[in-house]
Amino acid sequence: MTAWIKVARYHMADPIAYLVGPWAILAFAFLINLVITKAQGGPNPTKALAVVYVCFFGLGILSTGRSLPFGLALGATRRSYYTGTALLAAALAAADGLGLALLQLAERATHGWGVALHFFEVSHILAGPWYVTWLTSFVGLTLLFVYGIWYGIIYRRWHRLGLVAFIVGQVAVIRVWIVVVDRGHNWGGAGFSFTPSAMRITAMFGALAAVLLIGGFALMRRVTV
């Protein structure tokens, strides 16, 4: 068994958090939206699917913020820990993304579960053929997991002060970016057209995930526990 696999298995030693957690929360959100849509009696293009992405973000934080010290105590290297964790993230995102794509197919076949609920179909983002939905979900879930890993690593390296600086830094960068783009009236050039396509968003998410993956590896190399 390679070190990567051992690390992935270590995370999955208790599979409830990684396998059951996102789906349990998703099912809860789905049922609430189903009841609301039925009560409203009209189409409901909800964005509640975001909960599964939030779950992946949380799992990313957990995988390093909480589990890293013991992982290193068990003799894993930082490199193998990071690689094993990232591979687990990709595998979970691929499997759960497939689940989301299949549920979207079911939603379409049943005309919104019989009540016009658009839970698994999100306009412009998750609205194409099933394989594009799978790809977008896979990339998006991986991105959120790796983003969560960043929070865990930063917490481990620089503690709460580092986390605050990280969040403030992101807010500052986004604010500056918005101001610059807004002044130039160049939202299209900044990657946003006002009718975004799923593939374009997927490509942007993919590029961002790749940057975070590589950057996270560099961050992890000097982490101490």
Next chain:
Amino acid sequence: MTPTISVSGLTRRYHSQLALDDVTLHINGPSITGLLGRNGAGKTTLMRIIAAQEFASGGSVRVLGSSPVENGAVLRRMVLVREDQTLPRLRVGHLLRAASWFYPNWSSGLAKGLVADFNVPLNRNTRGLSRGMRTALGIVIGLAARAEVTLFDEPYAGLDAVARQLFYDRMLRDFADHPRTILISTHLIDEAADLLERVLVIDRGRLVLDEAADDLRGAATTVSGTVDAVEKFAAGRAAWDRRSIGSQASMVVSGVLDDDDRALARLLHVSLTPLSLQQLVAHVPGWSNSDPKENQSA
């Protein structure tokens, strides 16, 4: 022969604070070594650097002949059990199962026995463990891993005297069957004294003592009696920690005493009490500062 643990000129600086200052030590082959020192002396930092959980500011560390940093071949032959270990939120049984995947010499039988001995609840989440249970869990992992290099950092926090004795017994028994290099840091020096083959003492980041435990036993003695008698007995010997109340005095003299010394003590009516390892360690900074050789020649 390649030392199991070789530390040369190791320094670790945190901003203006020097946590480790030019520490050099070598541990060869299977043994149980005590790493002793006060809180904040640098024991945990040293162990973390040996286990590659922390980075050195200067100097070098080699374990089993290689640097442990990002070296999977070395790290899977080493285990560090820490008092302040952050545990993932898993059931204890799952945690032990995960640990078994990482160590090639893991003994499930020993782990099972230790779990029963220490009453470790396998079905409980680590969040719900008491301090003593967390400690016991660390002991189970540290011993069942049967790693060639086993580092215990204050391994018995929260354990009562019975559980601590159980730990000593189990460790010695397993060490006899599966010899390995064990480095154990502790405050409970006298309790662990009989286990130790060698003693390292760290004080304010510096290694101030590195001796075989047998050489330390009886290496210093407290002499008590009247001021004159104690002064006469101590004349020409390395001595420190002089105390007196009225006509009575005591002081610590270094060196193994022979029959002539004991006869002199009887003649002077002074009492001789060998320092325990714990007392000796408490006196180490004074001992090293007093420079016994210089005093002897004075």
